[in-house]
Amino acid sequence: MWDWNYVFDILPELLSALKMTVWVTLCAFVVALIIGLLLAFAARSQWKPVSLMTKGIIEFIRNTPLLVQVFFLYYSLPLLTGISIPAFYAGVIGLGLHYSTYLSEVYRSGIEGVPKGQWEAATALNYTKAQTWRSIILPQAVPPIIPVLGNYLIVMFKETPILCAITLVEMMLTAKNIVSQSFRAFEPYTLVGILFLIISYIASLLVQRLEKRMNLQRGK
Amino acid sequence: MNAVVIDAFAGAEVPQPDPNPAAEVKPMVRYKGVTKSFGDLQVLKGIDLEMQPGEKVAVIGPSGSGKTTMGRMLMTLEEPTEGTIEVDGELLWHMQEKGRLVRANEKHLHRMRCSVGMVFQHFNLFPHMSVLRNVTEAPRKVLGLSKEEAEERAVSMLGKVGLDDKLKMYPANLSGGQKQRVAIARALVMRPKVMVFDEVTSALDPELVGEVLEVIREIAEEGDMAMMLITHEMDFAKEIADRVIFGADGLIVEQGTPEEIFDNPRSERLQNFLQRFRSN
Numbered sequence: 001m002w003d004w005n006y007v008f009d010i011l012p013e014l015l016s017a018l019k020m021t022v023w024v025t026l027c028a029f030v031v032a033l034i035i036g037l038l039l040a041f042a043a044r045s046q047w048k049p050v051s052l053m054t055k056g057i058i059e060f061i062r063n064t065p066l067l068v069q070v071f072f073l074y075y076s077l078p079l080l081t082g083i084s085i086p087a088f089y090a091g092v093i094g095l096g097l098h099y100s101t102y103l104s105e106v107y108r109s110g111i112e113g114v115p116k117g118q119w120e121a122a123t124a125l126n127y128t129k130a131q132t133w134r135s136i137i138l139p140q141a142v143p144p145i146i147p148v149l150g151n152y153l154i155v156m157f158k159e160t161p162i163l164c165a166i167t168l169v170e171m172m173l174t175a176k177n178i179v180s181q182s183f184r185a186f187e188p189y190t191l192v193g194i195l196f197l198i199i200s201y202i203a204s205l206l207v208q209r210l211e212k213r214m215n216l217q218r219g220k
Numbered sequence: 221m222n223a224v225v226i227d228a229f230a231g232a233e234v235p236q237p238d239p240n241p242a243a244e245v246k247p248m249v250r251y252k253g254v255t256k257s258f259g260d261l262q263v264l265k266g267i268d269l270e271m272q273p274g275e276k277v278a279v280i281g282p283s284g285s286g287k288t289t290m291g292r293m294l295m296t297l298e299e300p301t302e303g304t305i306e307v308d309g310e311l312l313w314h315m316q317e318k319g320r321l322v323r324a325n326e327k328h329l330h331r332m333r334c335s336v337g338m339v340f341q342h343f344n345l346f347p348h349m350s351v352l353r354n355v356t357e358a359p360r361k362v363l364g365l366s367k368e369e370a371e372e373r374a375v376s377m378l379g380k381v382g383l384d385d386k387l388k389m390y391p392a393n394l395s396g397g398q399k400q401r402v403a404i405a406r407a408l409v410m411r412p413k414v415m416v417f418d419e420v421t422s423a424l425d426p427e428l429v430g431e432v433l434e435v436i437r438e439i440a441e442e443g444d445m446a447m448m449l450i451t452h453e454m455d456f457a458k459e460i461a462d463r464v465i466f467g468a469d470g471l472i473v474e475q476g477t478p479e480e481i482f483d484n485p486r487s488e489r490l491q492n493f494l495q496r497f498r499s500n
Contacts, residue, residue, distance in 0.1 A: 121344035125358035126333040
């Protein structure tokens with residue numbers, strides 16, 4: 001049933017698709033990190049309309065399926081605006097934007113973990129708001145949340161098969177194409193699963209080590 | 221000389237230039253009818269207080285009497301509900317706009333804060349920075365000093381508090397007394413005209429209190445900076461303060477020289493307070 005020759009035949013194609021999968025994940029993660037931070041700032045705004053609107057946007061994005069969102073970006077947005085986005089960018093924006101709403105929550109917990117006295121000391125030394133964020137608050141808020149951010153990176157990686165729905169040639173779509181030519185489904189899909197497992201497992205080990213190191217640093 | 225007018229609820233009117241030209245020394249700090257409410261709770265009920273340049277004022281009183289709130293207002297950490305505060309002749313929390321008194325914007329507060337410094341009960345050192353960087357960061361970022369200038373200033377200030385051998389250490393590795401001395405150096409290096417010391421020894425182990433008070437005593441002796449010492453250390457207040465303020469229930473109940481306050485308390489509240497303190 002399991003044909004090793006067939007496996008070695010299709011492996012190179014799947015591995016090159018794996019590169020695309022990792023690349024789209026990393027790009028989307030950077031988008032999520034940046035937009036997530038901006039959302040966290042905006043949600044804290046003292047100006048009520050901004051914070052309320054931001055919280056509304058966050059709820060909206062979280063409570064609609066990612067698949068619907070990437071469909072909208074790839075198929076509907078061009079109809080509405082006349083601008084069509086290549087599948088790769090639609091995937092990066094869709095995945096990044098979706099997870100930015102979760103990361104904004106992670107940032108929030110990190111920011112709220114910084115004691116109030118740190119803000120007061122910064123005020124007493126006459127730091128501007130921007131200086132306070134840059135040199136006092138974020139350097140203390142971010143290190144404790146790095147492991148959580150790492151876990152989200154892994155979750156995003158495992159979500160990439162959704163992007164095969166907008167014709168992004170990542171691992172899942174590559175496997176599907178192979179299956180549609182050879183009519184053998186067992187090996188390609190199993191291989192995709194194994195490749196996901198290997199990468200995710202290695203990444204989670206790295207996150208665990210990072211977490212241990214962070215704990216050591218904070219406990220010193 | 222202690223021109224304190226008990227004029228509660230003076231309101232937020234535009235302060236007129238002093239009509240009395242004989243008052244040549246203008247006060248460094250002036251609270252006028254200052255109140256503060258947190259929700260339904262009124263913690264300050266009308267404070268009028270002046271501090272002269274270089275004057276050391278100790279503020280004593282039972283917990284919950286609004287002492288700390290008074291200091292925090294001067295550091296712009298708490299906004300007065302009513303009344304005005306002036307620093308060096310200029311309104312702190314208000315500014316003139318088209319002849320009307322309006323709430324100060326961030327730019328105004330930023331400018332005013334140059335004159336004020338504060339040392340906190342819980343130190344509030346930056347844990348992610350070395351001792352040296354704790355003290356150099358603000359002079360570089362806020363005052364725009366070069367790295368060399370900032371470090372020179374910081375090292376000499378850390379020398380003054382006896383910690384110039386700990387430049388590379390992190391706050392987590394210091395004792396409470398050392399942390400507080402770094403915090404004092406960090407505030408001093410900005411060269412404020414008035415500094416608030418908010419119960420700076422209350423969080424310290426008893427055996428570490430002395431070293432911090434010693435440092436403050438030395439700073440006080442240098443003389444040119446006005447100091448508001450919010451404290452429970454009565455002996456210390458008696459020794460270094462020019463004037464002592466006794467506050468209770470959100471009002472200034474009594475004030476005078478250390479001798480007047482500690483040796484001849486007039487009000488019953490102060491007498492009770494001191495008695496309770498001595499019996500502890």
